[in-house]
Amino acid sequence: MGKVLVLNASYEPLNLTSWRRAVVLLLKGKAEQLEHNGKLVYTQFPLPTVIRLRHYVRVPYKEIPLTRRNILERDNNMCQYCGTRNEQLTLDHVLPRSRGGPETWENIVAACVRCNVRKGSRTPREANMPLNRHPRRPHSSLHFELTRHLQGDRNQEWKKYVIGA
Ligand SMILES: [Zn+2]
Numbered sequence: 001m002g003k004v005l006v007l008n009a010s011y012e013p014l015n016l017t018s019w020r021r022a023v024v025l026l027l028k029g030k031a032e033q034l035e036h037n038g039k040l041v042y043t044q045f046p047l048p049t050v051i052r053l054r055h056y057v058r059v060p061y062k063e064i065p066l067t068r069r070n071i072l073e074r075d076n077n078m079c080q081y082c083g084t085r086n087e088q089l090t091l092d093h094v095l096p097r098s099r100g101g102p103e104t105w106e107n108i109v110a111a112c113v114r115c116n117v118r119k120g121s122r123t124p125r126e127a128n129m130p131l132n133r134h135p136r137r138p139h140s141s142l143h144f145e146l147t148r149h150l151q152g153d154r155n156q157e158w159k160k161y162v163i164g165a
Pocket residue numbers: 079080081082083084111112113114115116
C-alpha cells in the first residue's frame with residue numbers, strides 16, 4: 001500500500017501518512033478526500049491518495065542541513081553542468097572556494113569529476129559551462145520527500161498539488 005499525501009486546509013502539502021491513518025481522518029470528519037486511486041478499502045470507500053485537513057495546521061519551518069547527500073538529492077544525482085548521472089559525483093563550488101565562494105545551497109552543486117576538473121577555479125561564465133539550473137535552498141524537507149516519491153510513474157495523483165514536482 002502506498003502513502004497518502006496530506007494537504008493543509010490551504011491546499012499546501014503537509015506530510016505523508018499511511019492509508020490507515022488517512023482513512024481514520026476521513027471517517028472522523030477531520031479531512032476530506034481529494035483523490036483516490038479507484039481501489040476500494042471496503043464497499044463505497046475508495047482508497048485515498050490525497051486528503052485535505054478541514055482545519056489549518058501551523059507548521060514550524062524546519063531547516064534542511066547542508067550535506068553532501070542533500071545536495072546530491074536536490075540535484076537529482078545529476079551533474080549540473082553536463083547532465084550525466086551514471087558517475088561518482090563530486091561537489092562543485094560555483095564560485096570557487098579559493099576565490100571566496102561560500103558554503104551555501106546557492107553556491108554548491110553536484111558535478112561529475114570531468115566537469116569539476118575542467119571548470120577548475122573558474123566561474124561557470126569564465127569556463128563557458130552554464131549550469132542546468134540555478135541552485136537554490138530546497139523549500140522544505142517535505143518537498144524533498146515528495147519529489148523522491150514522485151520519481152517515475154508513482155503517485156501521479158499527487159502531482160498537481162506539489163509545486164515544482
Ligand atoms: Zn559533468
